[in-house]
Amino acid sequence: MTSIRDMLNPSDIAIARALAGGVTSALLLHGSANPIGGKSATVKFKYGRPVEDFLIPDAPPGIKLALGENVKRSSQVQPPQGGTFRYPRTRMGTMEVIRDAFRRALDYKKSWDDYRAKKTTVPPRIDEELQPLVEILEGKRIVHCHGYRSDEHLNIMLLAEEFGFRIGTLQHGLEAFKIAPEVAKHGAGVSIFVDSWSYKLEAYDNTPYNAYILWKNGVNVSINSDSNERMRRLNLDAAKTMKYGGVPEEEALKMITLNPAKQLGIDKRTGSIExxxxxxxxxxxxxxxxxxxxxxxxxxxxxVFFDREQEGPNRERLAKEREELEKLDVNRPPGSGGTPPARPSERREGHLDNHDHDGDNK
Structure with missing residues (x-):
C-alpha cells in the first residue's frame, strides 16, 4: 500500500550524475525487506524540476515483490531486544505470505464485482493494501520481483500462473540462466547484474554469460544498476555482454535502451530514436x-539536461556564489567566541549497504 512516489527527492545529486552518464529514465522500487514491497515509480530524470515532472504520466504502474535472504532476514541472527523474529523467517513462509495476499485480493475483487453487478447494495470498503493486487490480477499493474535463486523465481512464476497473471520482470536474476526456457515460456523479462555477485550466499552462483544465455533463449534482458553510483556506467555493463558470450552489438545496446523500456511499458515513447x-x-x-x-x-x-561544455562555467559560478554566501553575517561565529558552522558534507543515504543490494534502481 506504500508508494515510492511519496518519497522522491528530485534534487538528489545522484540524478545529476546519472544524466552525466547518459541515463534518462529509471524504475524506482522499494527495498526488498518485505514479500510485497509497494508501488513503484517510473520516472525521467528531469533534474531541478518538481517531482510531478519526473513521473511518466502514461507509464503502467508497477509493484515490488521480493524473495530470499532479504525478506527472511538471514543476517538477523538474534531477535530485537525484548522482541521476537518477525514473519516470514523462511523461503516457504515468504511464498505463503504472497499467496495469502492474492487469495485475499481475489475475495476483495469479488466483493466489488458483486457490487458493480448489483448483487449487493453496500459498496465494499476501499482497501489500499489489496487494491494494487487486484490491479495485478486484472493485468493493469506490472510485477517486478526481486530474487536471486532460480528455484524461487521459478516458484513466483508458477504462483503467478496459478492466479492468472504474468511476472513483468525478474529483478537481479543471477541464476535466471538455469531456467531460461521457463522464463521465456512464461513471458517474463529479466533485469540482471552483469558482473556483480558473491556478496552474499544466495548471490554466489552466477556467471557473466547470464545475459547471453537468456538472450539466446528469447528472453527480454535489461541491465540493472541497483545503485545510484553504478547507474552511470550502464554503457560499460552492456559492453561486457559482447565479451562474455558474444551478444551482437545492437542487441547489447538494447539491454540499456529499448529492452528496459519494453519491460516498463514505455517503449512507445522512449528506448530508441524514432x-x-x-x-x-x-x-x-x-x-x-x-x-x-x-x-x-x-x-x-x-x-538539454546535461551539457559538458556548460559544466565548467556552471561550477565556477556556483563556487563563487557559495563563497559569497559564506561571507554573510549569518554564517559568522558569535561575538562571544565559538567556531563557524561546519560545512555540510555529502549525505550518505541510509539504505546504501556495500554488502547487499536492497533498494532496486534500474
Missing amino acids: QGKDADIVIWNFHPFSPYSRVELTMIEGE
Missing part, C-alpha cells in the same frame, strides 16, 4: 561501449 518518440537522446564523444568515451550531451524530450 519519429514520434520523446527524443530522449544521449550524444557521446566516442563509441559508448568504449571505457574512454564520455557523455557530451543528454536530452530528455528534446530538452
Whole structure:
C-alpha cells in the first residue's frame, strides 16, 4: 500500500550524475525487506524540476515483490531486544505470505464485482493494501520481483500462473540462466547484474554469460544498476555482454535502451530514436561501449539536461556564489567566541549497504 512516489527527492545529486552518464529514465522500487514491497515509480530524470515532472504520466504502474535472504532476514541472527523474529523467517513462509495476499485480493475483487453487478447494495470498503493486487490480477499493474535463486523465481512464476497473471520482470536474476526456457515460456523479462555477485550466499552462483544465455533463449534482458553510483556506467555493463558470450552489438545496446523500456511499458515513447518518440537522446564523444568515451550531451524530450561544455562555467559560478554566501553575517561565529558552522558534507543515504543490494534502481 506504500508508494515510492511519496518519497522522491528530485534534487538528489545522484540524478545529476546519472544524466552525466547518459541515463534518462529509471524504475524506482522499494527495498526488498518485505514479500510485497509497494508501488513503484517510473520516472525521467528531469533534474531541478518538481517531482510531478519526473513521473511518466502514461507509464503502467508497477509493484515490488521480493524473495530470499532479504525478506527472511538471514543476517538477523538474534531477535530485537525484548522482541521476537518477525514473519516470514523462511523461503516457504515468504511464498505463503504472497499467496495469502492474492487469495485475499481475489475475495476483495469479488466483493466489488458483486457490487458493480448489483448483487449487493453496500459498496465494499476501499482497501489500499489489496487494491494494487487486484490491479495485478486484472493485468493493469506490472510485477517486478526481486530474487536471486532460480528455484524461487521459478516458484513466483508458477504462483503467478496459478492466479492468472504474468511476472513483468525478474529483478537481479543471477541464476535466471538455469531456467531460461521457463522464463521465456512464461513471458517474463529479466533485469540482471552483469558482473556483480558473491556478496552474499544466495548471490554466489552466477556467471557473466547470464545475459547471453537468456538472450539466446528469447528472453527480454535489461541491465540493472541497483545503485545510484553504478547507474552511470550502464554503457560499460552492456559492453561486457559482447565479451562474455558474444551478444551482437545492437542487441547489447538494447539491454540499456529499448529492452528496459519494453519491460516498463514505455517503449512507445522512449528506448530508441524514432519519429514520434520523446527524443530522449544521449550524444557521446566516442563509441559508448568504449571505457574512454564520455557523455557530451543528454536530452530528455528534446530538452538539454546535461551539457559538458556548460559544466565548467556552471561550477565556477556556483563556487563563487557559495563563497559569497559564506561571507554573510549569518554564517559568522558569535561575538562571544565559538567556531563557524561546519560545512555540510555529502549525505550518505541510509539504505546504501556495500554488502547487499536492497533498494532496486534500474
